[in-house]
Amino acid sequence: MLKKSLFFILFLTAISGAILLIQWISYEKVSRAYQEWQLDQEIHLEHNHTGLSIKHTFIGLEAGQPLSVILPASALNAACKKKEGNCSFRGQGALITPDGETLTISYALKMPPLGSSFVLSDWFIKLKDAKAENTTLHFTEKKIRTGMWFSSLGTAEIKKLDLIDYYMFQGSGSPGELYWQQEPLKQASFHSK
Incomplete structure (x- = not known):
C-alpha cells in the first residue's frame, strides 16, 4: 500500500511539473513576441x-x-481606411487587422471649454498588444491663435503662419498629455555655481 501511494504521489508530481513546464514555455513565447513587436506612430x-480631428497612423x-x-x-x-486593412469597432475598443505595414484610424473629439489653460489627457489611441516606440505628433491649430500648445513628448517645432499655427512634437513612447496655456511660458535658465 505504501509503495502504491508513493508511486501515485510521484506520478502526480511529474504530471504537475510537465504542465508547469508547458505553461512556462508558452508564456516565454508570448512574452518574446510582445517585446519584439514594437512600432511607431x-x-x-x-x-x-x-x-x-485626429488621424492616428500606426507604422511597422x-x-x-x-x-x-x-x-x-x-x-x-x-x-479606418478600408484599403489599409479591416477594423472592427466595439464600444471604445477596436480590433484592427492591417493589410500592410501601416493602418490609419481617424476620429473626432469635442474640446473642453477654454479657460486660461487646460490639459487634454484622454485623446489618443492606446495599444493593448504592442508598444509604441516612437511618436511624431503634427498639430494644426486653426481656432485658438493666442497661447501655446505643449506636449509631454518634449519641445516643439513651432511655425506661426497667417491662417494656422503648426506644432510638431517628437519623442519616444506614447503621446501623453497635451497642455494649452493662453499666456506664453517664459523660458527659465539655471546656472550651476
Missing part, C-alpha cells in the same frame, strides 16, 4: 471650430496580424 491633429505593423486598441472615451465617428 504618427498622429495628425487639427483643431478647428468643430473640435479636434505585421500584415494580417490582428492588434487590439482602445479608443478615447469621447471619440466620435471612428473609422
